[in-house]
Amino acid sequence: xxxxxxxxxxxxxxxxxxxxxxxxxxxxxxxxxxxxxxxxxxxxxxxxxxxxxxxxxxxxxxxxxxxxxxxxxxxxxxxxxxxxxxxxxxxxxxxxxxxxxxxxxxxxxxxxxxxxxxxxxxxxxxxxxxxxxxxxxxxxxxxxxxxxxxxxxxxxxxxxxxxxxxxxxxxxxxxxxxxxxxxxxxxxxxxxxxxxxxxxxxxxxxxxxxxxxxxxxxxxxxxxxxxxxxxxxxxxxxxxxxxxxxxxxxxxxxxxxxxxxxxxxxxxxxx
Amino acid sequence: xxxxxxxxxxxxxxxxxxxxxxxxxxxxxxxxxxxxxxxxxxxxxxxxxxxxxxxxxxxxxxxxxxxxxxxxxxxxxxxxxxxxxxxxxxxxxxxxxxxxxxxxxxxxxxxxxxxxxxxxxxxxxxxxxxxxxxxxxxxxxxxxxxxxxxxxxxxxxxxxxxxxxxxxxxxxxxxxxxxxxxxxxxxxxxxxxxxxxxxxxxxxxxxxxxxxxxxxxxxxxxxxxxxxxxxxxxxxxxxxxxxxxxxxxxxxxxxxxxxxxxxxxxxxxxxxxxxxx
Numbered sequence: 001x002x003x004x005x006x007x008x009x010x011x012x013x014x015x016x017x018x019x020x021x022x023x024x025x026x027x028x029x030x031x032x033x034x035x036x037x038x039x040x041x042x043x044x045x046x047x048x049x050x051x052x053x054x055x056x057x058x059x060x061x062x063x064x065x066x067x068x069x070x071x072x073x074x075x076x077x078x079x080x081x082x083x084x085x086x087x088x089x090x091x092x093x094x095x096x097x098x099x100x101x102x103x104x105x106x107x108x109x110x111x112x113x114x115x116x117x118x119x120x121x122x123x124x125x126x127x128x129x130x131x132x133x134x135x136x137x138x139x140x141x142x143x144x145x146x147x148x149x150x151x152x153x154x155x156x157x158x159x160x161x162x163x164x165x166x167x168x169x170x171x172x173x174x175x176x177x178x179x180x181x182x183x184x185x186x187x188x189x190x191x192x193x194x195x196x197x198x199x200x201x202x203x204x205x206x207x208x209x210x211x212x213x214x215x216x217x218x219x220x221x222x223x224x225x226x227x228x229x230x231x232x233x234x235x236x237x238x239x240x241x242x243x244x245x246x247x248x249x250x251x252x253x254x255x256x257x258x259x260x261x262x263x264x265x266x267x268x269x270x271x
Numbered sequence: 272x273x274x275x276x277x278x279x280x281x282x283x284x285x286x287x288x289x290x291x292x293x294x295x296x297x298x299x300x301x302x303x304x305x306x307x308x309x310x311x312x313x314x315x316x317x318x319x320x321x322x323x324x325x326x327x328x329x330x331x332x333x334x335x336x337x338x339x340x341x342x343x344x345x346x347x348x349x350x351x352x353x354x355x356x357x358x359x360x361x362x363x364x365x366x367x368x369x370x371x372x373x374x375x376x377x378x379x380x381x382x383x384x385x386x387x388x389x390x391x392x393x394x395x396x397x398x399x400x401x402x403x404x405x406x407x408x409x410x411x412x413x414x415x416x417x418x419x420x421x422x423x424x425x426x427x428x429x430x431x432x433x434x435x436x437x438x439x440x441x442x443x444x445x446x447x448x449x450x451x452x453x454x455x456x457x458x459x460x461x462x463x464x465x466x467x468x469x470x471x472x473x474x475x476x477x478x479x480x481x482x483x484x485x486x487x488x489x490x491x492x493x494x495x496x497x498x499x500x501x502x503x504x505x506x507x508x509x510x511x512x513x514x515x516x517x518x519x520x521x522x523x524x525x526x527x528x529x530x531x532x533x534x535x536x537x538x539x540x541x542x543x544x545x546x547x548x
Binding site (some may be wrong): 250 | 291301389532546
């Protein structure tokens with residue numbers, strides 16, 4: 001675990017031929033060249049909107065789902081099993097599936113929206129600059145829901161029922177009880193879910209990689225897919241610059257981890 | 272009247288649940304139905320959800336495809352061996368940290384927790400350099416090592432929680448009864464910790480089975496690709512076998528969903544390790 005991190009930093013300081021041979025040290029020049037990349041501002045902006053939107057929408061939806069699953073009703077087990085499927089399925093296979101569902105001519109998304117009267121004419125979801133990010137975010141939310149819902153559900157189950165009874169005696173019920181009791185008590189679980197999702201979504205590769213596959217350039221890449229393209233796919237094909245971006249990415253995740261540890265108040269438990 | 276209100280409430284909740292389940296499963300239902308279509312039916316407009324002619328033979332085509340068999344073999348080898356490594360390393364490590372204090376224990380657990388948050392994605396360029404220098408590109412060893420390393424953290428965390436929840440007295444009682452140290456471990460502790468071991472095993476297996484980016488980077492040789500990378504060659508700029516792609520995906524997804532359902536009750540505790548006591 002530590003060694004690839006070391007190799008990453010080392011690579012960010014070196015110069016490489018396109019076949020991957022180390023050709024000497026360049027100091028911080030790779031970082032300078034990274035900053036010169038025209039696509040960089042777009043990519044950073046994409047990353048921010050990708051992470052913020054996916055995490056925010058996921059958490060709002062998961063709050064509702066967790067609340068539902070916290071109740072007992074016939075068929076709850078079925079819903080829990082259904083929730084597992086997007087979590088357990090390989091992300092790359094789910095991503096490929098959505099490429100097909102979003103297809104301009106043959107995709108069921110256009111067909112379903114048209115049938116529901118929501119769409120006058122078909123949309124090229126993954127080919128149109130205006131819709132591709134939204135389409136990717138939707139899939140990102142879809143695959144992030146199960147884990148988030150489970151974390152929030154675990155949080156809900158720690159809230160004792162007596163608290164609600166006391167509230168009812170005091171005359172608070174429904175929305176008021178939810179706002180002043182459930183949400184504050186759920187705060188630790190919410191923070192954990194938010195920060196872990198932040199890390200997972202930032203790190204996410206297969207969805208953006210697959211859904212954005214046929215668009216040229218870097219207009220819809222995140223910092224992770226951009227790094228990969230610089231390293232292995234683009235005309236630039238420069239491991240040194242890619243490694244420099246990799247170091248930046250790792251730093252971002254490290255910061256998120258530090259936040260997580262503060263939020264989770266991690267400490268060594270007594271044995 | 273309260274009974275009637277309760278009945279209505281349950282009915283509303285049940286329909287909401289049913290809708291939710293349908294929404295979550297709909298894309299995968301479309302996957303299955305597409306996998307059951309003859310190729311000619313993929314390109315009709317407007318698209319249909321159900322096949323006109325059902326074609327389950329697509330599954331045979333995939334299962335008999337030598338390339339698919341090769342991807343499946345690579346996936347199985349990598350997932351099985353890396354999972355075995357994880358379990359062999361994690362059980363003693365988790366037991367030791369749960370039962371003993373030793374210098375650096377805090378640092379060790381901290382490192383484990385941090386490494387759990389690092390998907391190999393951010394490090395992939397470093398990983399590529401590492402295995403390039405070692406000459407291990409396109410080898411089982413490379414992919415097995417990476418998967419084992421990155422799944423170890425989760426396994427240690429979840430197992431540690433299980434070991435720590437077993438009262439020390441049980442162990443001591445077994446020793447007093449003449450089991451001996453090793454006997455107490457084998458006959459008392461391991462059976463009690465079995466759900467934890469099963470959870471860690473299944474989780475490590477699924478994570479390795481689904482891993483994509485490291486395999487995409489390190490396994491450039493067509494004969495060494497696992498399922499996740501291999502199946503994408505059913506649909507490229509030149510060939511568009513969506514029916515076969517999805518038949519292969521269904522074959523890959525169904526077993527892991529079943530396994531995942533088995534360990535569902537234990538997952539959240541393990542994944543949010545360190546925060547929920």
